Amino acid sequence: MSIKIAGTGSYIPERILTNADLEKMVDTNDEWIRTRTGISERHLAAPDQVTSDLGAEACRKALEAAGVDASEVGAVIVATCTPDYTFPSTAANIHRKLQLNKAFCFDLSAACCGFLSVLETACGIMMANKKYRYVLAVGAEKLSTIVNWDDRSTCILFGDGAGAVLLENVDDGDNTGLIASDMNTDGNWSEILKLPGGGSVNPPSERTIAEHLHGIHMQGQETFKLAVNAIVSACRTVESEAGISIRDDVKLVIPHQANIRIIQAVAKRLDITDEQVIVNINRYGNTSAASIAICFDEAVRTGRLQRGDLALLASFGSGLVWGAQLIRY
Numbered sequence: 001m002s003i004k005i006a007g008t009g010s011y012i013p014e015r016i017l018t019n020a021d022l023e024k025m026v027d028t029n030d031e032w033i034r035t036r037t038g039i040s041e042r043h044l045a046a047p048d049q050v051t052s053d054l055g056a057e058a059c060r061k062a063l064e065a066a067g068v069d070a071s072e073v074g075a076v077i078v079a080t081c082t083p084d085y086t087f088p089s090t091a092a093n094i095h096r097k098l099q100l101n102k103a104f105c106f107d108l109s110a111a112c113c114g115f116l117s118v119l120e121t122a123c124g125i126m127m128a129n130k131k132y133r134y135v136l137a138v139g140a141e142k143l144s145t146i147v148n149w150d151d152r153s154t155c156i157l158f159g160d161g162a163g164a165v166l167l168e169n170v171d172d173g174d175n176t177g178l179i180a181s182d183m184n185t186d187g188n189w190s191e192i193l194k195l196p197g198g199g200s201v202n203p204p205s206e207r208t209i210a211e212h213l214h215g216i217h218m219q220g221q222e223t224f225k226l227a228v229n230a231i232v233s234a235c236r237t238v239e240s241e242a243g244i245s246i247r248d249d250v251k252l253v254i255p256h257q258a259n260i261r262i263i264q265a266v267a268k269r270l271d272i273t274d275e276q277v278i279v280n281i282n283r284y285g286n287t288s289a290a291s292i293a294i295c296f297d298e299a300v301r302t303g304r305l306q307r308g309d310l311a312l313l314a315s316f317g318s319g320l321v322w323g324a325q326l327i328r329y
């Protein structure tokens with residue numbers, strides 16, 4: 001039994017916010033942003049576009065690419081830290097918008113590691129007993145709603161967008177899908193990257209608004225240092241468990257797009273070439289749970305990933321949660 005990636009899709013909202021635009025909003029400059037993060041611009045959803053709109057559009061494209069009708073989808077899992085509501089789930093709203101009438105739908109919260117968590121859940125658990133033939137794995141974010149636009153250390157980093165892959169249970173024995181994975185959490189680091197307001201610890205109040213607790217809080221340098229080691233370690237674990245060589249056997253490494261310097265440091269430690277790494281942070285910034293799903297779709301649509309190729313997905317984010325997954329496309 002194999003799991004095939006039957007189709008991929010992504011959606012990036014139209015409006016572009018450039019570094020020059022940000023210069024007019026906070027005390028920053030294009031040169032600092034580009035050299036410290038690799039970001040030149042990011043896209044922002046329109047006021048009336050919500051996370052499920054972005055996710056639904058990515059799903060629609062993935063279904064179209066696979067030639068599969070919405071009525072055939074058995075489940076939808078959405079990774080997001082910017083859901084439409086706390087409940088109902090964003091996945092349920094996608095169900096309504098695409099009329100996925102047979103689909104069981106739920107959201108999953110693992111911040112930037114959300115899309116890998118969806119794949120782990122879908123491939124490792126839900127599809128393992130063949131109950132579901134088609135599962136939509138989605139990462140969708142409207143991060144512009146949780147950015148503190150007065151905080152120059154974080155507001156320059158994030159963008160909106162969504163990506164989706166349609167997973168299919170197949171019998172063809174091609175050994176495609178999730179080959180090996182290494183997923184981890186260390187809750188002891190939960191303070192360094194969080195959205196403090198709105199949950200049971202700090203329910204919404206005048207105080208939480210006055211103290212900007214509904215925006216992203218990040219200790220950037222600490223997060224950066226932990227990210228590189230954690231990603232490399234997860235990649236090496238997957239490499240040894242799968243019995244492959246990242247450098248020689250993996251066509252494309254698809255890292256979470258948090259900072260170009262993290263990506264470059266990881267690539268150096270993995271001893272891989274520039275052609276082996278996909279980078280689009282310059283255009284989209286950090287789209288959290290959506291970033292790897294968007295990259296995956298770009299890799300497929302630009303031909304950088306062909307049927308049979310191995311892709312190594314690697315991510316890191318709030319929790320802390322980090323991991324790597326080896327996928328045969």
Ligand code: UT7
Nearest residue numbers: 028029032036112152153156220221223224227258259317
């Ligand atoms: O997706 C989840 C995972 N997220 C990550 O992995 C993000 C990890 N962290 C990072 O990417 C980086 O730490 C940042 C991009 C967030 C920050 O880069 P940094 O090189 O760590 O900068 P820093 O925070 O050490 O700040 C250096 C200087 C400071 O000034 P002083 O104290 O040296 O005078 C900051 O105040 O840069 C200043 N600074 C800025 N200057 C211009 C901070 N933000 C800005 C800004 N424009 N936007």
